[in-house]
Amino acid sequence: MSSNVRRRSVIAAAGAALTAAPVLAACGDDAPSAADADSSTASGTIRLGYFGNITHAPALVGLEAGVFKDTLPDEVTIETTVFNAGPSAIEALFAEAIDISYIGPNPAINGWAQSGGQALHIIAGSTSGGAGLVVKPDITEVEHLRGKALATPQLGNTQDVAARYWLKEQGYETDQNGGGDVSVVPIDNAEVAAAFEDGTVQAAWAVEPRYSQLLLQNGAVEFLNERELWEGGEFVTTHIIVSKTFLDEQPALVKAFIEAHVAALDYIEANPDEAQTLANDHIFALTDKRLDDDVIAAAFANLSFTADPLADSLQGSKDHAVEIDLLEEVDLKGIYALDALNQVLKDRGDAEVSAGELA
Structure with a gap:
């Protein structure tokens, strides 16, 4: 195989x-x-x-x-x-x-x-x-995420859970209303590029093709490819x-x-x-x-x-x-x-x- x-x-x-x-x-x-x-x-x-x-x-x-x-x-x-x-x-x-x-x-x-x-x-x-965390270029360390807004496609969806669990592992608190150390904001996939470009969010836990679109067309940089979090x-x-x-x-x-x-x-x-x-x-x-x-x-x-x-x-x-x-x-x-x-x-x-x- x-x-x-x-x-x-x-x-x-x-x-x-x-x-x-x-x-x-x-x-x-x-x-x-x-x-x-x-x-x-x-x-x-x-x-x-x-x-x-x-x-x-x-x-x-x-x-x-x-x-x-x-x-x-x-x-x-x-x-x-x-x-x-x-x-x-x-x-x-x-x-x-x-x-x-x-x-x-x-x-x-x-x-x-x-x-x-x-x-x-x-x-x-x-x-x-095909998923992971992309950020504004000035976010180069985990500590830089504090106080920032991070987009996920939907509360409780695959990327939202991955993002919230990873943030918890980094010592950050989040809540379901966008509060906490990092504000996790549900934004539809079709709208996340505009939100990233206008500064509404400074990071996104995105899935393809939005992941590649943000990197190639919207000035995002890859902070973490989710493959890094899983065995193999x-x-x-x-x-x-x-x-x-x-x-x-x-x-x-x-x-x-x-x-x-x-x-x-x-x-x-x-x-x-x-x-x-x-x-x-x-x-x-x-x-x-x-x-x-x-x-x-x-x-x-x-x-x-x-x-x-x-x-x-x-x-x-x-x-x-x-x-x-x-x-x-x-x-x-x-x-x-x-x-x-x-x-x-x-x-x-x-x-x-x-x-x-x-x-």
Whole structure:
């Protein structure tokens, strides 16, 4: 297996509460397995969710390059829904409006917690890395952050938890209202560049492509790439979840989609320049905007695309959110269902992946 199949996770295991609680019947303690399903006989529709941003590049490329269509059996079709935020994707999965989704770790944790472990499973990894702290050039030491304003995308999201936990480790206090030694301010990704340039904030814990945009276009300098905080420089940014009901009822479709996803990862690894163009084409089709070539190149260089969900750090990241009072304690054991992925990897002659203590 490519070395790109080993990247670990950072998860912001807090975030905004979902607006609707699911009503679910208990389905037992054992995660279902699609490993033995014959994906070549799969038929039907997969309702797929994803986001129109570069951290979901395997989905963007899989769709734009036709990799999904070419890999899936002829009898399988994909219907797509594009989301702007993780909670919306979780709500759609709870409402049985989608079956599978690319999503960040934070909403997956929240969906697992809210449903008591009965609504979803993580079935594969997708994207690793691509986040960290960028600052004004005059901030060169940790001590210079005192009294400054630091932007994160949303209270309790992945980057917000990473920032607050790191600041706590440096001896700084923060609160959820922007007070404390460092003022952590939630600012939408689309607005953070303007806030940085006009001095509203002097630092940002950003994720790609905003991370590279701030460095290349807005005068920011890199203070800390989040890879430095994780063993081996590895942490997850995006993984794939499936409705537990869909996994139970359509194991062949789930396995077929995993095969298509792995094919998209292969395509990106074999054709990195073309993959950047295709991802950008898909973003343009969704948003009528393109990323500058230098930004998307820098973003791809700061990201890794991997089928490994990088389970080892999920527990630690959840613990970070609990420690900074942005999440109540939740048991993540059983959140992964990796049998189908591991069967696909085994069939390819690749190393299998592990859910570690969360299996």
